[in-house]
Amino acid sequence: MSVLVYVEQADGKFKKSVFEAVSYAKAIADNQNTSLTAISIGNVAEGDLKELGKYGASKILNVAADQLKNFVNQAYASVIAEAAKKEGANLIVLSNSFSGKGLAPRVAVKLKAGLVDGAVEMPNFDGGFSVKKTAFSGKAFAITSLTSENKVIALNPNAFGVKENAVDATVENFSPEIKPTDLTAIVKEIVRATNKISLPDAELVVSAGRGLKGPENWGMIEELASLLGAATACSKPVSDADWRPHSEHVGQTGIAISPNLYIAIGISGAIQHLAGVSSSKVIVVINKDPEAPFFKVADYGIVGDAFEVVPKIIAALKAHKG
Numbered sequence: 001m002s003v004l005v006y007v008e009q010a011d012g013k014f015k016k017s018v019f020e021a022v023s024y025a026k027a028i029a030d031n032q033n034t035s036l037t038a039i040s041i042g043n044v045a046e047g048d049l050k051e052l053g054k055y056g057a058s059k060i061l062n063v064a065a066d067q068l069k070n071f072v073n074q075a076y077a078s079v080i081a082e083a084a085k086k087e088g089a090n091l092i093v094l095s096n097s098f099s100g101k102g103l104a105p106r107v108a109v110k111l112k113a114g115l116v117d118g119a120v121e122m123p124n125f126d127g128g129f130s131v132k133k134t135a136f137s138g139k140a141f142a143i144t145s146l147t148s149e150n151k152v153i154a155l156n157p158n159a160f161g162v163k164e165n166a167v168d169a170t171v172e173n174f175s176p177e178i179k180p181t182d183l184t185a186i187v188k189e190i191v192r193a194t195n196k197i198s199l200p201d202a203e204l205v206v207s208a209g210r211g212l213k214g215p216e217n218w219g220m221i222e223e224l225a226s227l228l229g230a231a232t233a234c235s236k237p238v239s240d241a242d243w244r245p246h247s248e249h250v251g252q253t254g255i256a257i258s259p260n261l262y263i264a265i266g267i268s269g270a271i272q273h274l275a276g277v278s279s280s281k282v283i284v285v286i287n288k289d290p291e292a293p294f295f296k297v298a299d300y301g302i303v304g305d306a307f308e309v310v311p312k313i314i315a316a317l318k319a320h321k322g
C-alpha cells in the first residue's frame with residue numbers, strides 16, 4: 001500500500017488540519033512500511049512545502065498552475081486522482097474540511113475507491129481494513145470496512161492530533177493535464193467578509209444561546225472571544241431570530257466544529273446543537289439551570305447567571321494578561 005495525502009492551502013499557507021492529516025497519513029504509511037507523498041495545489045512557497053517533511057511527507061508534488069490558484073472542486077479532484085495514479089498510491093488521505101468534504105467523494109469516484117469520511121481513528125488492519133468514523137451527526141460511531149483496492153479517508157479535524165516525525169522532504173513540480181470540463185466554475189477573487197477568526201478553523205470558540213436574552217447582550221461574548229483569540233458561535237434560535245449571523249450557527253443544521261475548547265453560554269444543550277459540537281476536545285458550559293442537558297457532556301461546568309459569570313471571567317483574563 002502506498003499513501004498520498006492532499007495538503008489543502010489557503011492564501012498559500014497550510015492550516016493545522018493539514019499537519020494533522022499528514023501526521024495521520026504518515027502513521028499509516030509507517031504501519032504499512034511505505035513512504036508518504038503529499039500533493040499541494042495552488043501557490044505555496046517551497047519553504048512551506050518542505051515544512052511538511054517535519055510531519056513525515058518525504059516527497060511533495062507541487063501543482064502550481066495559475067488556473068488552480070483558488071479551489072476548484074472538480075479540477076482539484078482530477079489532479080489528486082492523477083497524482084495517485086502517478087505515484088501508484090492506493091490510499092488517499094484528506095482532511096474532512098469544507099473542501100475535503102467536496103473532494104473526497106469525487107476523488108473516490110475517479111479512483112473507483114471505497115470512501116470513509118469523518119474518520120476519527122487509525123485504520124484497523126486486522127484481517128482487512130476498517131476505519132472508525134462518526135455517524136448520525138456525531139451521535140454514534142460506525143466501523144466501516146473497505147474492501148476495494150483503492151481507498152479514500154477524510155480525517156475529522158482534531159481526531160488524531162499533529163505529530164512530528166521529521167524526514168527529508170523533496171519538492172517535485174507536477175503538471176497534470178487540466179481538462180476545460182474541469183474548469184466550468186472558477187473562483188475569480190475571494191473577498192473576506194470579515195477579519196474575524198473563521199469558525200470552522202478556530203481552535204477556541206465562545207458560543208452563546210437564547211439565555212443571552214437579546215442581541216444587545218453579545219458585547220461580553222465578543223469581548224471574551226477577543227481576549228481568548230476565539231471565534232464566536234451561536235445556537236440555531238439565536239441566528240433564526242437574527243440576533244447573530246447564520247454563519248455562526250453550529251449544530252446539526254449548522255456548522256459542525258471540533259475546536260480544542262468550546263465555551264457554551266446560556267445554551268441548553270439540545271441534541272441537535274450537540275451534534276455539531278460534541279467532538280470538541282474540551283467543553284465548558286455556563287448555565288443557570290443545573291439540570292441543563294449540556295452539563296452531561298461538559299468537561300467543566302459553571303452553574304450561574306451568564307450576566308454575572310462572564311464579566312468575572314473577562315475581568316480575570318484582563319488581570320492575568322496585565
Ligand SMILES: Cc1cc2nc3c(=O)[nH]c(=O)nc-3n(C[C@H](O)[C@H](O)[C@H](O)COP(=O)(O)OP(=O)(O)OC[C@H]3O[C@@H](n4cnc5c(N)ncnc54)[C@H](O)[C@@H]3O)c2cc1C
Binds near residue numbers: 212236253271276304
Ligand atoms: C430539525 C432540527 C434541527 C435543529 N438544528 C439545530 C442546530 O443545528 N443547532 C442548534 O443550536 N439547535 C438546533 N435545533 C434547535 C434545538 O432543538 C434547540 O431548540 C436549540 O438548540 C435551543 O437553543 P438554546 O439552547 O440557545 O435555547 P434554549 O433551549 O431556550 O436554552 C437557553 C438556555 O439558557 C439558559 N439560561 C437562561 N438564562 C440564562 C442566564 N442568565 N445565564 C445562564 N444561562 C441561562 C437556560 O437555562 C437554557 O438552558 C434544531 C431543532 C430541530 C427540530
